[in-house]
Amino acid sequence: MNITREHIDELNAIVKVDIAKEDYSDNVEKILNDYRKNANIPGFRKGHVPMGMVKKQYGKAVLVDEVNKLLQEALNKYLTEEKLDVLGNPLPKAQDNLNWDAEDFSFEFELGLAPSFEIDLKSKKAITHYNIIADDKMIDEQVDRIQKQYGKLVAKDTVEEGDEITGVFANEEKEIENKTTLPLEKIKSKKAVKALTGAKVGEVVELSTKGLFEDDHDLIQYLKVEHDDAHGLDITVHFTIEEVNKREPAELNQELFDKLFGADVVTSAEELKAKIKEDSEKQFVQQADQKLLNDVTEYLVENTKFDLPAEFLKKWIQETGEQALSEEQASEEYEKSEKGLRYQLIEGKIITDNNLQVTFEELKDFAKDYIKMQMAQFGQTEPEEEAVENIAQRVLSNQEEVKRLSDQLMSQKLITFYKENTNLKTKELSYNDFVKEVYG
Template sequence: MNITRENVDAVNAVVKVDIAKEDYSDKVEKILTDYRKTANIPGFRKGHVPMGMVKKQYGKAVLVDEVNKLLQEALNKYLTEEKLDVLAQPLPKKQDEIDWDADNFSFEFELGLAPEFEVNLKGKKAITQYNIVADNKMIDEQIERLQKKYGKLISQDTVEKNSEVTGTFTNEEKEINNTVTLFLDKFKSKSTAKLFVGAKVGDVITLKTKGLYENELDLTRVLNISAEEAKDLDIEVLFTITEVNKRELAELNQELFDKLFGKDEITSEAELKARIKEDAENQFVQQADQKFLNDVTEYLIENTKFDLPAEFLTKWMQAASEEEIDEEKAKEQYEKSEKSLRCQLIEGKIAKEHNIEVSVVDLKNHAQDMIKAQMAQFGQPNPSEKELDDIARRILSNTEEARRISEQLVSQKLLAVYKENANIKVKEVTYEKFVKEVYGDK
């Protein structure tokens, strides 16, 4: 057997595999001999069928099968030994119909090679790393929400600006009939809230659904309809008031502190504000990190230039597709996936250069950390090691879940590399300003 490679260019190559008779003849002969021992052919006793008849009936199929096995084994071994970094799988080149009556065979395969390139993390333009802080306004609003949550409801005769108004939305034509509690400051327009002020139990208020809320999800909630039904809904609905209450804020005292954080964990308003600030900013870190990771990734894709075997990958996508697609469709699929492929190659190179790996121990520890955080949310802050081990084992036995956790860990390790090596400017902002800068006014 002889294997040769011709490099077409930096990212394309053709491998030729020559298979001679001596490479496969012994295997084919052995299989046919075994067939002869077990073949059931009318007119002959088992084991006494003439070899010529066995070869005539089975020889061609056995030959094809063995040559194909030999071909795949040789090709895989060659790629491994030559340490070729290939993209996708080798594609057999189109050739004239194979003469299986010949002794020697030649096969050619197209290869798409991973490009050689350098990654420069320190670009001229600095990438913003946001440090999101909780300002006094946010802390005060959170404290007020907690006071409302643990406060008392006091019944009212008439609706005031800060009242909680319970009632039923109805519309016969759309079969809407849903009881809900409304907060007047949630309406998109202040003029809508004014319709309620001064109203009493039993009063009926007519509202237009169009523009009632800033977010259509709020409309789906109060009317109990689907998102599809809420989209562009423009009808009148009636709201019949059945209850009016005022929320008396809970006092900022030790009783409230203990309810929120456990006995004597917090003992003053100053400590409460510090704790709320700390918890909020810990949550902001994840959002800031994700933004930074996205920005570095975009920068690397934009500024790391290399060629890809586009024509080869397009043909491979066409050949590998589960459903038959034409060349134009395959090209469209390639163009959609090219950015993702570039990202994978860049991240793979960075991971290799910085020895980023995910071990079984890493997976287990990360899974256990996730489990502990979730259990703490449900009031189980101290699970036993056996509980953690059992749950982690179940999670990681799911291949898809294990892959997802592994990708999370790689992202975390890449993030650490970027923070250490990229050209960064740190920008401290409030959460409100962060949202405006990153997502625009919403």
């Protein structure tokens, strides 16, 4: 067997594989002998079928199969030994005149080669790394929500500002009849708020659905109309008031603190606010880090210049997809995937050059930390190590979970690396200001 390579240019090459009779003949003979021993052909005893008949019936199929196996093994070995960094898979060149009755064969494969390039991590313009804080307004709102959530309901007979109303929405034509509970503050329409305020239990209030809520999608929840009907719904509904309740906020006392965080973890309103701030800002770190990862990725893709074997990749997409694609469709698919492919190459180089690979021990420790965090959410703050170890083993036996956790761990490694090696500027702002600035 002989394998040679011809470089068309820096990104494209042709590999030629020459296979001689001595490369495959022994395997073919062995398989045909096994066929002969086990063949059941009328008129012949088992194991006594003439070899000529076996070759005539099975010889060509066995030859083709063995040559293809040999070809694939040799090609894979060659790419590994030559350390060729290829994109996609080798594409066999069409051979319309291939003669399987010959003794020697030649095959050619097109290769798309990964480009060589350098990465400049230091952008001229600093990339913003956000430090998101929980401001006093946000903390006070969270305390207010906690007090309402754990407060008690006091029954009333007349609707006033801040009350919760339980009643039935009805419209005979649209076949609406739905019992629901909603806070008065949920109603957007000033006319509807005026009609409900002062109404008593047992009264029927006539309301228009147009502009009733801030978002028409709320009609789906409170009136149980279909999604398509909710948009722009303009009908009159009757709302029969069955209950009116005022929610008295819970007291900020030790009983509430223990219910929220466990015995004596928090012992005062000041400590409660500090705990809310700490927990909120831990979550904000994840959002800020994801934003940083996205921004650095965008910078690297836009500023790391290299060519790709575009024509080869389009052809590869066209020939290897699950469904047959035209040249135009393959070009469209390539355009969609080009940016992702560029970042895969950039990320792969960063990981290799800086030894950021995920080891099994790191993955196992990461999985155990994740499991402990999940268990803590259900009150198991100090689980036994043996139990965590057993769960981790089960998780790591699932390839999908391994992939998911590996991706998360690699993202963490890359974020840490980017924080240390890219040109960053820190910007501190509240969560609401972060949302406005980043998402508009």
